[in-house]
Amino acid sequence: MIKLIGIVVLLGLAGLMLFVRVSPNAPADWHEDPALVQKPSKPNAHLIRLVGGDEIAPIYALTPEALAERIDQIAREDGAELLAGSVADGHMTYISRSTLMGFPDFTSVKVSRAGDGATFSAFARARFGQSDMGVNRARLTRWLAALEDMVD
Known part of the structure; x- marks a missing residue:
């Protein structure tokens, strides 16, 4: 009986892990304007x-286009993948996984x-x-620090 319970628990955990990894992440559900969200x-x-917000980003001596490119580079180097938006628009949403x-x-x-x-x-x-x-x-603290290193 204990073996059966253990097997059921393990199967449940495996199912949860599979759901978390393969569940769809619709870009429209997650691509938000941070200035407007509640x-x-x-x-x-x-x-x-x-x-x-929780903090304020500094003003960088860069064009918006250059800042967007640097943020994209930092995000990707940190393991994030672009889910929605574009660097050209300066509005991007990334997905990162634990x-x-x-x-x-x-x-x-x-x-x-x-x-x-x-x-x-x-x-x-x-x-x-x-x-x-x-x-x-x-994550955002790392991105801010990396931006400071790139700009200095």
Whole structure:
């Protein structure tokens, strides 16, 4: 009986892992403008924007096009894949997956002109669960640090 319970539990976990990895992620459901989204009440997201976010991105001495290209490079080097939008439009949404379980996280970025330079807003959030253990905040912190290294 204990063996049977163990097998059922293992099959259930395998099914959950398969669902998480192969469930469809419709681009239209996740491609959002970070400046316009409502900040979620769950702690599984991080929001960078001028007003009402968790932090504000600096203004970079770059054109919006150059900033979008650098963000795209950083995102891809960090393992993210472009899900929706384009670098040319300056509005991109990426999917990143956790290493072990493959949980999908989505990061929407929108670049805008700011005076003689450019800045961006970003919304990183988990698809599943209540908490992401700080993963989305850490991702955006890495991207900000990488941008600083590229610009300096």
